[in-house]
Amino acid sequence: MGKFFAVVLTLIALASAYPIVTHMYVQPVDISTHGHAIDEQLSDTMAEAGFAFLGAQLLLAFFVWRFSNRKNGSKVKHLPGGAKLMVATAFIFVGTEVLALGVLGQKAWAEVYFTAPKQDALQIQSQAGQFAFYFRYPGADGKFAPLHPDKIDEGNGNYFGLDLANDVEARDDIVTAELAIPVNREIHLLMHAKDVGHSFYVRELRIQQDFVPGLDLSVHFTATKTGKYEIVCTQLCGLGHYNMKAYLNVLSQDDFDKWLKEKASEQ
Amino acid sequence: MEEAVVQPAHVHAPPEGFIRKHIFSLDHKVIGKQYYGLALVAVFMGMALSWLMRFHLVWPTTKVPGLDLLSSTGAPGGVITPEYYLSLLTMHGTLMVFFVLTNAPFAGFGNYFLPIQIGAEDMAFPRFNMMSFWVTFVAFLVLVLAFVIPDGPPISGWTAYAPLSAVGKDAGPGLAWGQSLWAISIAIFCVGQLLGSLNFIATTLDLRTKGMTFMRMPICTWAWFITSAIGLLAFAVLLPACLLLLLDRMAGTSFFIPSGLVISDRLQNHAGGSPLLWQHLFWFFGHPEVYIAILPAVGIVSHVLITNMRKPLLSAKVIIYSMMSIGFLSWMVWGHHMFVSGMNPTSSLLFSFPTLTITIPATIITLIWLGSLYGANLQINAASLFALGFVSMFVSGGVSGFFLAQPSIDIYLHATYFVVGHFHMVMGVAAIFGILSGTYFWFPKMSGRMMNESLGKLHFWITFVGTYCIFMPFHYLGMAGNVRRYSSFVNDFMAPLMPVHKFISIAAFVTGGAQFIFLFNLIYSRFRGKQAPENPWNATSLEWSIPSPPPWDNFGGKHPVIYHDPYQYGVKGSKGDFVMQDSPEQV
Numbered sequence: 001m002g003k004f005f006a007v008v009l010t011l012i013a014l015a016s017a018y019p020i021v022t023h024m025y026v027q028p029v030d031i032s033t034h035g036h037a038i039d040e041q042l043s044d045t046m047a048e049a050g051f052a053f054l055g056a057q058l059l060l061a062f063f064v065w066r067f068s069n070r071k072n073g074s075k076v077k078h079l080p081g082g083a084k085l086m087v088a089t090a091f092i093f094v095g096t097e098v099l100a101l102g103v104l105g106q107k108a109w110a111e112v113y114f115t116a117p118k119q120d121a122l123q124i125q126s127q128a129g130q131f132a133f134y135f136r137y138p139g140a141d142g143k144f145a146p147l148h149p150d151k152i153d154e155g156n157g158n159y160f161g162l163d164l165a166n167d168v169e170a171r172d173d174i175v176t177a178e179l180a181i182p183v184n185r186e187i188h189l190l191m192h193a194k195d196v197g198h199s200f201y202v203r204e205l206r207i208q209q210d211f212v213p214g215l216d217l218s219v220h221f222t223a224t225k226t227g228k229y230e231i232v233c234t235q236l237c238g239l240g241h242y243n244m245k246a247y248l249n250v251l252s253q254d255d256f257d258k259w260l261k262e263k264a265s266e267q
Numbered sequence: 268m269e270e271a272v273v274q275p276a277h278v279h280a281p282p283e284g285f286i287r288k289h290i291f292s293l294d295h296k297v298i299g300k301q302y303y304g305l306a307l308v309a310v311f312m313g314m315a316l317s318w319l320m321r322f323h324l325v326w327p328t329t330k331v332p333g334l335d336l337l338s339s340t341g342a343p344g345g346v347i348t349p350e351y352y353l354s355l356l357t358m359h360g361t362l363m364v365f366f367v368l369t370n371a372p373f374a375g376f377g378n379y380f381l382p383i384q385i386g387a388e389d390m391a392f393p394r395f396n397m398m399s400f401w402v403t404f405v406a407f408l409v410l411v412l413a414f415v416i417p418d419g420p421p422i423s424g425w426t427a428y429a430p431l432s433a434v435g436k437d438a439g440p441g442l443a444w445g446q447s448l449w450a451i452s453i454a455i456f457c458v459g460q461l462l463g464s465l466n467f468i469a470t471t472l473d474l475r476t477k478g479m480t481f482m483r484m485p486i487c488t489w490a491w492f493i494t495s496a497i498g499l500l501a502f503a504v505l506l507p508a509c510l511l512l513l514l515d516r517m518a519g520t521s522f523f524i525p526s527g528l529v530i531s532d533r534l535q536n537h538a539g540g541s542p543l544l545w546q547h548l549f550w551f552f553g554h555p556e557v558y559i560a561i562l563p564a565v566g567i568v569s570h571v572l573i574t575n576m577r578k579p580l581l582s583a584k585v586i587i588y589s590m591m592s593i594g595f596l597s598w599m600v601w602g603h604h605m606f607v608s609g610m611n612p613t614s615s616l617l618f619s620f621p622t623l624t625i626t627i628p629a630t631i632i633t634l635i636w637l638g639s640l641y642g643a644n645l646q647i648n649a650a651s652l653f654a655l656g657f658v659s660m661f662v663s664g665g666v667s668g669f670f671l672a673q674p675s676i677d678i679y680l681h682a683t684y685f686v687v688g689h690f691h692m693v694m695g696v697a698a699i700f701g702i703l704s705g706t707y708f709w710f711p712k713m714s715g716r717m718m719n720e721s722l723g724k725l726h727f728w729i730t731f732v733g734t735y736c737i738f739m740p741f742h743y744l745g746m747a748g749n750v751r752r753y754s755s756f757v758n759d760f761m762a763p764l765m766p767v768h769k770f771i772s773i774a775a776f777v778t779g780g781a782q783f784i785f786l787f788n789l790i791y792s793r794f795r796g797k798q799a800p801e802n803p804w805n806a807t808s809l810e811w812s813i814p815s816p817p818p819w820d821n822f823g824g825k826h827p828v829i830y831h832d833p834y835q836y837g838v839k840g841s842k843g844d845f846v847m848q849d850s851p852e853q854v
Contacts, residue, residue, distance in 0.1 A: 001647045001652075001724070002645060002647045005647070005652065005655060008728075008731070008732065009659060012659075012732070012735050012739075015739075016663075016735070016739045019743050020743075024743070025743035025744075025746050025747050026746065026747075027679060027746055027747070027748065028747070028748060028760065037675065038675050038676060038678060038679055041673060041675050041676055042670065042676050042679065045669055045670050045673065045676060046670075048669070049666040049667070049669045049670065050666075052630075052662075052666050052669075053662060053663065053666045056633060056637065056662040057659060057662060057663075059637055060637060060640070060655070060658055060659060060662075063637060063640035063641055063643075064640065064645065064655060067576075067640055067641065067642065067643045067644070067645050068645040068646075068647050069645065069646070069647055070644050070645075074644050075837075076576070076577055076578035076642055076643060076644050076836070076837040077641070077642025078578070078581070078641075078642055079581060079638045079639070079641040079642065082581050082582070082638070083580075083581040083582030083585045083635060083638070085638070086581060086585070086631060086634035086635050086637075086638045087585060087631055087634075089634060090627055090628075090630040090631040090634055091627060093630075094626050094627050094630045095627060097626075098620075098623040098624060098626055098627065101623065101669070101673060102619060102620055102623050102673070105619070105673040105674065105675045105676070106616060106675075107675075108675030108676075109612065109615065109616065109673075109674045109675040109678075112675070112678065113612035113615075114612065114613075129529075130438070130439075130530070149527040149528070149529050149534055150534050152529045152532075154532070161529070194528070194529055195430075195438070195528050195529055195530040196428075196430050196431040196434070196438055196528075196530070197428055197429075197430070197431060197542055199607070199682065201682070201750065203679070203748035203760070206678060206679055207678065208607050208678050208679065208681050208682070209607050209609070210607055210608050210609050212542050212543060212608065212609040213430055213524075213525050213527075213528055213542055214525025214526070214527075214540070214541065214542065215525075215542075215543070215609050217609045230758055230759055230760065232750055232758055234681070234682035234683075234750050234751075235428070235682065236353070236422075236423065236424045236428065236431070236752045237431060238350075238353075238422065238431060238438055238439040239348075239349050239350035239353065239422060239439050239440060240349065241349075241353070241752065241753065241754075242349060242752075242753035242754045242755055242756075242757060243349075243757055245757070245758065
């Protein structure tokens with residue numbers, strides 16, 4: 001039965017590796033300037049983790065095959081090198097791997113979080129609430145008017161709580177349910193949570209960031225390919241969580257300008 | 268520190284009457300079985316919930332006959348609503364993490380075998396011990412009460428992130444009394460675990476019999492000892508966190524709720540709190556909790572493997588020091604659950620390094636197991652198969668941790684099925700394999716009867732292949748960007764992934780079904796199993812030196828004296844290839 005275990009385990013290990021080796025399941029196309037660093041890190045880690053996974057599983061299978069149900073009275077043997085060899089192996093191989101991945105991984109993280117958005121980045125505010133995203137563009141004056149939570153009135157389309165009666169700056173703000181952005185231009189997304197925690201996740205953009213009530217968070221990114229992509233909420237936010245989504249529409253600069261003008265006229 | 272302590276006379280009289288013997292018992296063995304029994308009830312409940320979830324994900328509009336009787340609002344006509352899916356998810360996670368993975372390997376087996384393995388007659392504080400179980404039982408009742416109240420169970424997940432969990436009914440169904448019951452239940456559970464942990468520590472330090480130095484304790488005793496130290500610190504943080512959550516919910520405080528929140532068109536009357544504070548407190552408990560679940564399993568599996576390899580490990584000391592290192596590092600890594608939470612991005616890197624570093628002691632443990640298998644005389648039985656299965660799962664779940672420990676990769680994989688696959692394999696399945704291995708190994712001692720080996724092996728094969736079929740594809744789904752905690756997959760990119768979900772659901776039904784073979788075996792063997800001898804596995808530790816099942820005072824009034832390290836296998840002894848710990852034979 002030990003041999004059977006070895007065969008089953010070997011098959012499981014190989015079957016587990018198959019979809020990865022044949023690229024059956026890979027991350028979707030990357031449309032950001034920083035995504036390549038994340039993808040490279042992921043593929044380096046896959047190589048190292050895959051090696052460790054297959055190595056350990058196949059070794060386990062081999063030893064169980066070789067050393068199970070031996071003849072009665074078979075004398076046990078000990079691995080030459082003993083525990084010291086195992087400890088040294090773990091420190092040298094895994095230690096190096098840990099250091100390498102840890103240090104290399106900083107680069108990808110730093111591209112997203114340790115660089116400031118450029119001066120000319122386009123600022124857009126995103127508000128997440130149960131169970132929809134809304135987006136706000138600053139309008140002709142280039143300024144976002146302050147928010148007044150007590151003035152939120154979804155029935156009348158005042159999703160952000162703008163004081164349209166008294167605040168001149170608020171009147172040119174453009175509020176949309178879709179996030180349209182120009183291609184190849186940096187976006188500085190200001191994140192605001194209306195009620196509970198939510199998250200902004202665009203797989204193709206390699207961006208995921210929580211909205212935290214009470215915290216002014218932001219992310220910045222540049223999309224490099226035009227097209228329509230899904231924005232989904234990844235922080236459990238209540239009964240409609242599964243259905244909380246919006247679209248990211250990456251447009252050419254001309255198309256974006258047209259779109260924004262059109263939206264401004266609809267306000 | 269190495270001096271052994273002569274234990275005092277037995278601290279309580281022999282129990283009399285059914286209630287004192289079987290219900291409000293002071294006997295650590297009965298209490299251990301009570302914990303195990305509670306975990307057994309919880310694990311089948313948790314599994315049934317996961318079946319309902321897997322069913323709903325692939326057949327969202329199909330009726331589940333009879334489910335409307337459990338909740339007419341959650342499943343009108345037997346069809347699960349999105350909010351009820353989240354209730355099932357929350358209760359599944361809570362039952363499994365707290366009432367199964369903490370109860371069975373640590374409180375259950377630990378209670379039964381720790382005192383015996385160190386040669387004690389009972390725990391240091393038997394009354395505290397009884398109380399810790401009954402407190403835990405009350406926590407369980409309070410939690411399942413959420414199923415029958417009109418509000419229904421909470422929908423905020425087992426992590427109960429604030430402010431969703433803190434603001435009350437405005438945020439959705441299950442968030443009024445359902446969520447309050449959850450917080451009360453977990454707070455009570457913490458009290459039970461704190462009492463239990465203190466008891467384990469005091470017992471290990473004070474009640475070791477003559478000759479039982481620290482390094483002569485079996486590895487599983489070490490695992491329970493280290494786990495109790497982790498539990499003492501972890502539950503001591505979760506308890507006040509739950510109390511603060513309750514205050515926010517019931518007394519109008521704002522520990523976790525900031526100002527200006529508009530929920531269900533109502534401006535909330537709170538100000539000044541921080542949702543991230545809850546996350547920090549919760550994960551400060553939550554990550555060590557992973558090791559509370561897995562370290563006892565590491566101990567049990569080492570114990571079972573050594574016995575069945577008929578040789579000692581390359582080094583038991585190295586495993587013990589590695590478990591200590593994991594326990595120590597577990598306090599510095601909680602932030603890896605929060606890389607994209609909005610906390611300071613520099614701290615993400617600081618949390619990433621110790622997380623990656625944990626791989627080193629975990630690898631050492633795995634290599635010691637593998638290296639020890641070399642040259643073994645491996646006996647294959649249900650207990651050793653589950654132990655070998657554990658090693659395989661520990662590796663599989665461990666390597667996926669490598670991805671998630673890196674903040675940059677976590678940007679992409681966070682909150683996807685990759686995470687679900689990772690923690691189910693390393694914390695769920697691996698720990699359950701440890702529990703099952705321990706069950707097949709110790710059942711003869713606990714009941715005086717042998718379990719049926721053929722059924723045990725059948726149970727293993729279906730479970731082993733089945734769990735891989737369920738949880739390995741989770742990783743592929745995660746890599747394709749499949750988001751977790753969705754009651755139905757409405758995203759455009761999901762359509763091509765649905766066949767994988769169907770495959771997983773079918774695998775879950777089959778694997779879950781196989782657990783009834785185990786349940787049958789457990790009940791059948793308890794009454795009809797072959798009579799178990801004192802030492803059916805030719806093992807060396809103290810539990811095998813006393814009758815099966817042990818008398819109420821374990822050693823019949825004698826105090827065993829220890830002469831050897833716990834694992835004298837592969838040596839010539841008068842009984843065969845082993846020498847028992849309490850045998851005065853020279854080795």
